[in-house]
Amino acid sequence: MRSLGLLLVVVSLAPLGGCGEQPADAPPKVLLGDSVCDYCNMILSDDRWATATIVQGPRGPEARLFDDFNCQVNYETDHPDLVILDRWSHDYTTHEWLKTSEAFFLLAPELRSPMGSNVAAFATKAGAEAARAEMQGEVVPFDEAWRRLHPSED
Secondary structure, eight states: OHHHHHHHHHHHHGGGGOTTOOOTTSOOOOOTTTOBOTTTOOBOOOTTTOEEEEEEETTEEEEEEESSHHHHHHHHHHOTTOOEEEEEEEBTTTOOEEEGGGOEEEEOTTOOOTTSOOEEEESSHHHHHHHHTTSSOEEEEHHHHHHHHSOOOO
């Protein structure tokens, strides 16, 4: 009887084990060639462009993945009810995750992003400026890049 009680306790606690839960303060895992954009349903195939929005879900933080910065902007615009906990982008040069709010963005027609935003994130302004030196474009902070992809309707 005691082992049955122990089994019931273990089984009842199993859902709390965090099977695949997303930490609110960490970037999500992306499986290139397998993860799908939550906006356009394209497979994420190039981590230079991958972005993520961490939202509050019914069971805690959940990641929404995107294959291009404009998919992230469009998704959030289409879902104004989301509680956004954080945003992540990949550095175009290093391919490492960085907090989107701290990134510098290069807007350049020569950038060939998956869905045509032509926007790339960089961890430093110097990194963005170095890339800009090789192609025509403009370096802007996060809020300006966001505004350019989704101008407010004044």
